[in-house]
Amino acid sequence: MSQHEILDELRKAVVEGDPDQATMWAKKVIENNMNPVEALERGLSEGLKSVGDAFSRGELFLCDLIMSAEAMKHASVVLEEEIKKRGLGRRTMAKFVIGTVAGDIHDIGKAIVAALSTASGFDVVDLGTDVSTERFLKAVEEQEPHILALSALLTVTAEEQPKVIEALKRKGLRNKVVVIVGGGAVTRHYAEKIGADGYGEDSEEAVRVAKELLNSIR
Amino acid sequence: MVLKAHRCTNPLEMLTEDQISSIHDGTLGILEQTGVLFESEESLRILKYAGCEVNFERKLAKFPRSLVEDSIRKCPSTFLLRSRNPDYTLDLGGSNVYFAQQPARSLLDDETLSRRTGTLKDVEDLAKLCDALPEVHSLCEPLASVSDKPAVVCMEWVVATVMRTTEKTQMGPSFFGCAKWVVQMANALGQQMLGSITPVSPLKYPAEQVEGLLTYARAQHPLAICSGPSLGATGPATLAGALVLQNVEVLAGLVLAQLVSPGIGVVLQTFASPFDMRHGTMASGAIEVGMMGVALAQVWRRYCIPTGVFFPLTDSKIPDEQAAYEKYLQLLLCALAGVNYIMPCGALDDEGTQSAAQLVIDNEVCGMVGRVLDGIDVTDETLAIDLIKEVGPAPGNYLKTRHTREWWRKDHYPPSISVREPYGKWAVESKGIVARASDRARDILKTHKTPRLPEDLERELERILKIADEAKKVAPRSQ
Numbered sequence: 208m209s210q211h212e213i214l215d216e217l218r219k220a221v222v223e224g225d226p227d228q229a230t231m232w233a234k235k236v237i238e239n240n241m242n243p244v245e246a247l248e249r250g251l252s253e254g255l256k257s258v259g260d261a262f263s264r265g266e267l268f269l270c271d272l273i274m275s276a277e278a279m280k281h282a283s284v285v286l287e288e289e290i291k292k293r294g295l296g297r298r299t300m301a302k303f304v305i306g307t308v309a310g311d312i313h314d315i316g317k318a319i320v321a322a323l324s325t326a327s328g329f330d331v332v333d334l335g336t337d338v339s340t341e342r343f344l345k346a347v348e349e350q351e352p353h354i355l356a357l358s359a360l361l362t363v364t365a366e367e368q369p370k371v372i373e374a375l376k377r378k379g380l381r382n383k384v385v386v387i388v389g390g391g392a393v394t395r396h397y398a399e400k401i402g403a404d405g406y407g408e409d410s411e412e413a414v415r416v417a418k419e420l421l422n423s424i425r
Numbered sequence: 426m427v428l429k430a431h432r433c434t435n436p437l438e439m440l441t442e443d444q445i446s447s448i449h450d451g452t453l454g455i456l457e458q459t460g461v462l463f464e465s466e467e468s469l470r471i472l473k474y475a476g477c478e479v480n481f482e483r484k485l486a487k488f489p490r491s492l493v494e495d496s497i498r499k500c501p502s503t504f505l506l507r508s509r510n511p512d513y514t515l516d517l518g519g520s521n522v523y524f525a526q527q528p529a530r531s532l533l534d535d536e537t538l539s540r541r542t543g544t545l546k547d548v549e550d551l552a553k554l555c556d557a558l559p560e561v562h563s564l565c566e567p568l569a570s571v572s573d574k575p576a577v578v579c580m581e582w583v584v585a586t587v588m589r590t591t592e593k594t595q596m597g598p599s600f601f602g603c604a605k606w607v608v609q610m611a612n613a614l615g616q617q618m619l620g621s622i623t624p625v626s627p628l629k630y631p632a633e634q635v636e637g638l639l640t641y642a643r644a645q646h647p648l649a650i651c652s653g654p655s656l657g658a659t660g661p662a663t664l665a666g667a668l669v670l671q672n673v674e675v676l677a678g679l680v681l682a683q684l685v686s687p688g689i690g691v692v693l694q695t696f697a698s699p700f701d702m703r704h705g706t707m708a709s710g711a712i713e714v715g716m717m718g719v720a721l722a723q724v725w726r727r728y729c730i731p732t733g734v735f736f737p738l739t740d741s742k743i744p745d746e747q748a749a750y751e752k753y754l755q756l757l758l759c760a761l762a763g764v765n766y767i768m769p770c771g772a773l774d775d776e777g778t779q780s781a782a783q784l785v786i787d788n789e790v791c792g793m794v795g796r797v798l799d800g801i802d803v804t805d806e807t808l809a810i811d812l813i814k815e816v817g818p819a820p821g822n823y824l825k826t827r828h829t830r831e832w833w834r835k836d837h838y839p840p841s842i843s844v845r846e847p848y849g850k851w852a853v854e855s856k857g858i859v860a861r862a863s864d865r866a867r868d869i870l871k872t873h874k875t876p877r878l879p880e881d882l883e884r885e886l887e888r889i890l891k892i893a894d895e896a897k898k899v900a901p902r903s904q
Contacts, residue, residue, distance in 0.1 A: 268702030270657060312625075315658050319705050362569075362576040363601060410705055 210241050214250045217282065221254030224274025229282035236286065243289040244297055251279045251286070252328065259326025263411070269319060276322035299330075301421055302352040306334030306343060307390070308367035313360040316390060319410040320356060327414050329354070340367070340374045347380050354417045357403075358390040365392040369401035385420045389413050427512045428562055428593075430521035431795040433763035436726070439719045448665070448724055452672040453490050460487035461628045461677035465635035468681055475684050486677070493676055496683040502729040504647055504690030506563070509616040510592035510876075515563060517647075517692060517765050518731035522798055524791040525563040525596070526555050526784075527738065527772035530570060535782040535863045538743050543568040543779070548586045550870055551771065554784055556591035557873040560791035561770050563619070564595040567779055581606045581893045585886050588614060590875050596621045596649060599637025606893040608644045613885040614878075618646045619692065619766075624674045626654035638678060642686040649766065650678040651735050653696030655707050660697065664713055667697050668720055679730075692766050693725045696735035698775075709738035709775045710751030715758035722762045733766035734759050742774045744783040744859045753790055760794045781866035782859050789842055789862075796838040807832065841865065 213235050220228035229251070236246040258275040261267040290297065303324045307317045314336050321333045332350055334342060347355060355375075359365040368388050375381040387405040388398050389412075398406035405420050407413025440448070460477075462484050463469050469486055473479040478487040503518030515523055532543040551567035566583045574582045580603035587595050588610060597607045597618030604620065611618045620641025624630045630638075641648055652674035654660025660667045675693045682689050697717050698709040708714075718734040725732045737755035741747035756769045769791060771784035801807075812828050823829045842861045844851055856864070878886070 265703065269700075269705055270662075270702050312631075315655075315700075316705060366576070 208235075208239075210239065213239060213241065214246060217246060217250035218254035218257075220282070221251055221275050221278045222258055224258075224271060224278050226274075226278045226281040229278040230285060233282035233285035237289050242295075243286040243293070244295050247283065247286045247290070247297070251282055255279045255326045256328065259323060262323070262326070272322050272326065273318065276325050279325065301329050301354065302332065302350055303329035303354045303356065303417065304332045304334065304343075304346050304350055304352040305356040305358070306338035306346075307336040307358045307360075308364050308371065309337060309339045310367060311359050311361055311364035311390075312336045313358070313390070316360065316410070317356075317358040320358070320389070320407070320413045323410045324354075324356075324414045324417065327418065329414075329417070340371050343371050344374055344378060344380070347375065347384055348378075352384055353421055355384045355386050356413065356417070357386065357388045359388070359393055360391040362392045365390065365397065368393070368403070372402055385417070385424065387413060387417055387420070428515075430516060430523055430562075431760070431798040432520045433522050433760065433798050434520050434800070436520075436722070436763035437719055437758070437761040438723050439716060439762075440723050444665075445724055445727055448668050448672060449727075451669045452676060453493055455628075455669065455673045456488040456493055456676060457490055458487065459628065460485045461624075461630065461673065462486075463630045463635055463677075463681075464632040465630070465639075468630070468635045468639065471684050472681065475680075488677065488680060493680055496680040497676070497728045497730065499683045499687055500679065500691050500728070500730045501688060503731065505617075506594050506619050506647055506690070507615075507617040508592055508594045509614050513562075513593045515594055515766075517690065519765075520763060521765055522760055522763060522795070523562040523766055524560050524770060524795070525766060525768045526551075526561055526565045526567060526770045527736070527768045527776065528565040528567060528569055528596075529772045529774075529776050529779040530568070531778050532568065533743070533773060533778040533780040533783075535744065535780055535859060535866075540778055542570065542572045544571050544573045545582060545586050547571070547779075548583050549590050551779055551781070551784070552587045552590035553873055553875050554781060554866055554869055555770070556593060556875050557869045558770075558785065558788040560788045560795060561784075562593065563766070564591065564593055565621070565768065566596070566598050567771070569598075569600075569776075575899050577601050577897045578603075578890075578894055578899050581610075581890055584618075585610055585890055588616075588886065589878050589883070592616075592876055594619065597637075597641060597646060599623070599634050599641075602633055602636060602897075603893075604637040604640035606889055608640055608646060609889045610886055611646065612644065613889065614882055620646050620648045622648055622650045622678055623696070624650075624652055624678060626652060626659040626674065627670060628674060628677075630678065635681075638682060639685055642682045642689050645686065645689065647690030647692070648678075648682055649692040649694050649733055650675045650682070651694035651696050651733070653698070653735065655698060655700040656713070657702065658700035662699075664717060664720070668717060668724070671695055671697055671717075671721060672724060690731070692731045692733040693721070693728075694733035694735050694766070695721045698736075698738075706740070707775055708740060709736060710740040710747070710755075712751075712754060714738070715755035718755065718759040718764055719762040722759070722764045726763070731765045732763075733768075734764050735768055737767070737769045738775055739773060740775060742778070744773065744780055744786060744862070748773055748783065749786075749790075752787070753794075756790065756794055757797070760798055782862035785842060785862040785865045785869075786858060789840055792838050792840070802836065807836070 217232040405416040652671035737752040739751040
C-alpha cells in the first residue's frame with residue numbers, strides 16, 4: 208500500500224467517524240516509517256476540516272462532527288507520541304483552551320464547541336467540566352493559549368465566569384489571552400457586562416468569534 | 426369557581442402489550458445491572474438498607490426487581506394535591522386530565538417580540554393571569570430567574586409570589602436547595618406542593634434533586650418525578666430506547682420516595698426531546714415528544730401510577746403558527762392519551778420565554794381540547810328525536826326552540842378570543858389572534874381581583890423568606 212493510500216484511509220476513518228480504524232491507520236503510518244506530522248496535518252486535520260465544512264453547509268450533523276473529532280483524538284494520541292519520540296516540529300496552530308466552569312457538569316455544548324474548533328484548525332485543549340478557577344489559571348499559564356473559552360449552563364454557575372476573568376486580571380494574564388464565554392445561562396449582554404472579549408450563542412458563533420478576535424489581534 | 430377535571434375515558438394507545446412488556450423488562454434489567462447514580466450519601470444508605478446493591482465510592486445503587494415492583498405497588502393510583510382552597514384541589518390519576526402552566530427563563534414582550542429578564546412583578550402578573558384563566562388548573566414557577574432577586578434565593582421568592590397571588594396549586598421546584606423553604610411556606614398556608622424532581626440524564630440524581638425529593642416526600646407533599654433525556658445526546662436516539670431510559674430514571678426516584686414516605690403520591694412525568702443535530706438545541710416542539718408522552722402514559726397507567734408530561738412545548742420564538750401546531754399537536758395527543766397532568770400554558774422557545782398572549786391562547790385551546798375529552802353526550806334529550814320530528818323539513822328551524830337555547834350553551838365550548846365575527850366587523854380593528862390575546866391579557870390584569878392572603882399568613886411568608894435569605898447569605902432587600 209502506498210503512503211498516499213494510507214493517508215487517504217486515515218482521512219476516510221476520520222470522515223466516517225471511526226476511532227478504531229483511525230487508530231489502526233495511524234499505527235500503519237508509523238509502521239511504514241511515514242512522517243507523523245504530515246499524517247496529522249494532511250490526514251487527520253484535513254479529514255476533520257472536510258467534516259466541519261460539510262457541517263457548515265448543512266450536509267452533515269453534530270453526531271457526525273463529534274464522532275469525527277473523536278476519531279481524530281484517538282489517532283492523534285498515536286501520532287503525537289511518535290512526533291515527540293522523533294523530536295519533530297509541528298506547524299503551530301492557535302491554541303484553544305475550553306472548559307465548563309466550577310459547579311457545572313454540563314458537557315455536551317462544550318464538547319461541540321471543542322469539536323468544531325478542532326475542525327476549524329485550532330489546537331484544542333479540553334479541560335472537561337466542573338473546572339475550578341485555579342485550573343483555568345494553571346492552564347493559561349502552562350499552555351499559553353490564544354483563546355480561553357468558558358462554558359456555563361446554569362444561572363448560578365454563570366457567576367463563575369467573571370471570577371475566572373477577575374483572577375486572570377489579578378495574575379496579570381488577562382491581556383495575554385482572548386476570553387470567550389457561552390452556554391445556556393449566558394447572554395450577549397451578560398458577556399459584555401463581565402468583560403469577556405466575545406460571546407457565542409451556539410458552537411458555530413463561538414468558533415467564528417474566536418477566529419475573528421484572533422485575526423483582529425494578529 | 427370550582428375546578429373540574431376533564432376526563433379521558435378511552436385513552437389513545439401507541440404500544441402493544443408485548444411492547445410494554447419489553448420496555449418494562451428492559452427497565453428492570455438496567456435498574457438491576459447498571460443502576461443509577463445518586464449524589465447523596467443519605468439516599469444511598471436508605472437504598473442499601475432496603476436491599477439495593479450500593480457502591481458508595483461510585484455513588485451507584487442497583488435495584489433488585491422485587492424492590493422496584495413493590496415500590497410501584499406502594500404508589501397510590503390516585504391522590505389529592507391539596508390547595509388551601511378545596512375548590513382548587515386536584516384529584517390526580519384515573520381518567521382525570523388537568524392543564525398546568527409551563528415554567529420559563531425569561532419574558533417575551535408580545536408587542537416588540539423582544540426578550541427580557543423578568544421581575545417578581547412579572548411573576549405576579551403571570552400568576553394573576555393563571556388565576557383568572559379557567560383552563561389553567563395548576564401553576565409552576567412562572568419564571569426560573571428574576572432580575573430583582575439573586576439566583577440562589579429566586580425560587581423561594583417566585584414561589585411565594587405565586588402563593589400570594591393565587592389559591593391554585595403549584596409545582597414545587599428543587600433547584601438551589603429551595604425545597605426546604607418552599608415546604609415551610611406551603612405548610613404555613615396549609616397547601617400541598619407537587620414537588621418537581623428532575624434527574625439528570627443519563628441515570629443520575631444530582632444532590633439538590635435528591636434533597637428536594639427527600640424534603641417534599643418526608644413532609645407529605647406529593648412528587649412529580651420527571652425524566653428528560655435529549656435523544657441522541659443524553660439518551661439513545663431511538664424512541665424505544667429513550668422510553669426505557671426515562672422509565673429507569675423515574676422508577677429509581679420512585680423507589681427512594683416510597684422508602685422514605687411509603688404511600689406518597691407520585692406523578693411520573695416525561696420531558697424527553699430530540700437533540701437537534703444541526704443546532705445542538707433540544708427540539709422540544711418535535712412531534713416525537715408527544716408520541717413519547719402517549720407511550721409512557723400507557724406504560725405508567727399499567728403501573729396504576731398517575732401520569733404527567735412536562736410539555737407541550739414549541740421551538741418557535743414568538744406566538745405564531747409554528748408555536749400553535751407544535752404545542753397543540755402534542756397537547757391533543759397527550760390529552761387523548763389521558764395524561765393526568767399536562768403543562769401547555771404560557772411557554773415559547775422551549776422553556777425560554779413566557780408570553781402573556783400565548784398563555785391566553787393556550788387557555789383557549791385547552792378549553793377546546795377539554796371539550797373533546799368531555800365527549801358527546803348521547804341521551805334521549807340530546808338525540809332530540811322528537812324535536813327533529815317536530816321541526817320537520819326547512820323552512821322549519823331550530824333557533825326558536827327551547828332545546829337550542831338550553832343545549833347550545835351546554836354542548837359547545839365558548840371561545841373567548843377566537844375570531845368568529847363576520848369580515849366587516851373584524852376589519853374595524855383587523856387584529857390577529859396574538860393582538861386579541863394581548864388585549865385580553867391586559868384586560869385581565871386591569872380588572873381581575875386575586876384573593877388576598879390573611880395578614881398573619883403574609884407575615885409568616887415574610888418571616889420564612891427572611892430566614893431563607895439569611896441562610897443563603899443574601900444581603901437584606903436592596904431594591
